[in-house]
Amino acid sequence: MRVESNVRPSGLRSDLADSAGAVNGDARRALVLASGLASIPYAGEGCTAQLFDTLSTLAAADLTAARVAEAHLDALAILHQAGRPARPDQTWGVFAAEGPGTALTATRTGDRWRLDGTKLWCSLAGLLSHALVTAHVVGAAGDRGRRLFAVDLRHPGVTAHDDVWVARGLSEVTSGPVDFVAVTADAVGDQGWYLRRPGFAWGGIGVAAVWWGGAVGVARTLYAAAERRPPDQIGLAHLGAVDLAVTGSRLAIAAAAAAIDAGEADGSAGSLLAARVRGIVARSVDEVIFHVGHALGPAPLALDARHAQRVADLQLYVRQHHAERDDAALGEMLVTRGSAPW
Known part of the structure; x- marks a missing residue:
C-alpha cells in the first residue's frame, strides 16, 4: 500500500479525484x-471532452486508477461500436499488442472461434473477467487476417503469467503474456474492423489524456512546494516551463475532443490527430518530470511516497509512446499529404 500526502486538485471534480486517490495503487x-464508470460518455457522441476530463482527473490523483479505467472504458466503447454491450458485472481489458516470436491464432469452429497461442502485454489478465483480444485468423484464404475477439478470461484454457512483471511503476497493473489453449471466443467485427473504426484513433487520444493527468499530478508537487517556500529565479523558471508544457497539452486534448465531436477526426484525419496529440503530450510529460526533478531535487522522490510512485508510474506508462519511432510515423503521414500542413 502507498501512503503520503496527496496534493488536492483545483477545478477538477473532487468526488472522482477522491475515489481515485483512495485506490492508491491497488489494482483490485x-x-x-x-x-462504476459505465455512465461516462463514449467518444464521438457529443461529450468527448467529459470522457477525457474523467480520465485526466483520475490520473492526476492515481495513475493505477486511470490506467485500469481507461482500458475498461475503451473496451466498453469498442463493444458499443460493435453493437455488443457489456454486462454491468463484467470487467474488460483490450489485448491488442503484437510482438516477435509469439502468435495468437483464431480458428473458426461453427458459429464461434477457438484461440490458441500466446498474447503479449495483457494487463490485469489475472483479475479481469473478460477481454477483447486480437488474433490472426487461420483457415480458408478468405478468412485470413487480423480480427478482434471477445474472450471470457475465466476459461480453463487461459493462463496469465503475472510473475514476469517486475516493473516498479504501475506495479500492480501486471502486463505479462497470456497463453490460450483451445479457448472459445466470439468475433467482434470483421477482419481489420478493430483498426479501421474511428474509435481506434480516439482511444489513443484517451490514453494521452491519462498521461496528461499524470503530468498534472507531478506538476502539483512543484506548485505546492512553491506555495510553502517562495522559489528563486531558477525555481520560477522551472515552474513557468512546467506551466507551458501542461497548458499546451491541455489545449491539444481539448481541441482533439472538439474535433472528434465535430466529425473531423475520422479515417486518416483521426490517425493524424492522434499522432500529434500523443506526441505533444508525451513530450510534455518528459518535460514536466525533468523540470520538477531539477527544481525540487531528490527529496520528494525519496520522502514523498505518492510523488515517487506517480513519477515511476508515469515514466513507464508514457513509454507506450514510441518516441522517435512515433515521430517518424507522424512525419510519414505528413509527407504523404502532398502539401505543407502548416
Missing part, C-alpha cells in the same frame, strides 16, 4: 472504481 480497488 481500481477495477471496482472502473466498473
Whole structure:
C-alpha cells in the first residue's frame, strides 16, 4: 500500500479525484472504481471532452486508477461500436499488442472461434473477467487476417503469467503474456474492423489524456512546494516551463475532443490527430518530470511516497509512446499529404 500526502486538485471534480486517490495503487480497488464508470460518455457522441476530463482527473490523483479505467472504458466503447454491450458485472481489458516470436491464432469452429497461442502485454489478465483480444485468423484464404475477439478470461484454457512483471511503476497493473489453449471466443467485427473504426484513433487520444493527468499530478508537487517556500529565479523558471508544457497539452486534448465531436477526426484525419496529440503530450510529460526533478531535487522522490510512485508510474506508462519511432510515423503521414500542413 502507498501512503503520503496527496496534493488536492483545483477545478477538477473532487468526488472522482477522491475515489481515485483512495485506490492508491491497488489494482483490485481500481477495477471496482472502473466498473462504476459505465455512465461516462463514449467518444464521438457529443461529450468527448467529459470522457477525457474523467480520465485526466483520475490520473492526476492515481495513475493505477486511470490506467485500469481507461482500458475498461475503451473496451466498453469498442463493444458499443460493435453493437455488443457489456454486462454491468463484467470487467474488460483490450489485448491488442503484437510482438516477435509469439502468435495468437483464431480458428473458426461453427458459429464461434477457438484461440490458441500466446498474447503479449495483457494487463490485469489475472483479475479481469473478460477481454477483447486480437488474433490472426487461420483457415480458408478468405478468412485470413487480423480480427478482434471477445474472450471470457475465466476459461480453463487461459493462463496469465503475472510473475514476469517486475516493473516498479504501475506495479500492480501486471502486463505479462497470456497463453490460450483451445479457448472459445466470439468475433467482434470483421477482419481489420478493430483498426479501421474511428474509435481506434480516439482511444489513443484517451490514453494521452491519462498521461496528461499524470503530468498534472507531478506538476502539483512543484506548485505546492512553491506555495510553502517562495522559489528563486531558477525555481520560477522551472515552474513557468512546467506551466507551458501542461497548458499546451491541455489545449491539444481539448481541441482533439472538439474535433472528434465535430466529425473531423475520422479515417486518416483521426490517425493524424492522434499522432500529434500523443506526441505533444508525451513530450510534455518528459518535460514536466525533468523540470520538477531539477527544481525540487531528490527529496520528494525519496520522502514523498505518492510523488515517487506517480513519477515511476508515469515514466513507464508514457513509454507506450514510441518516441522517435512515433515521430517518424507522424512525419510519414505528413509527407504523404502532398502539401505543407502548416
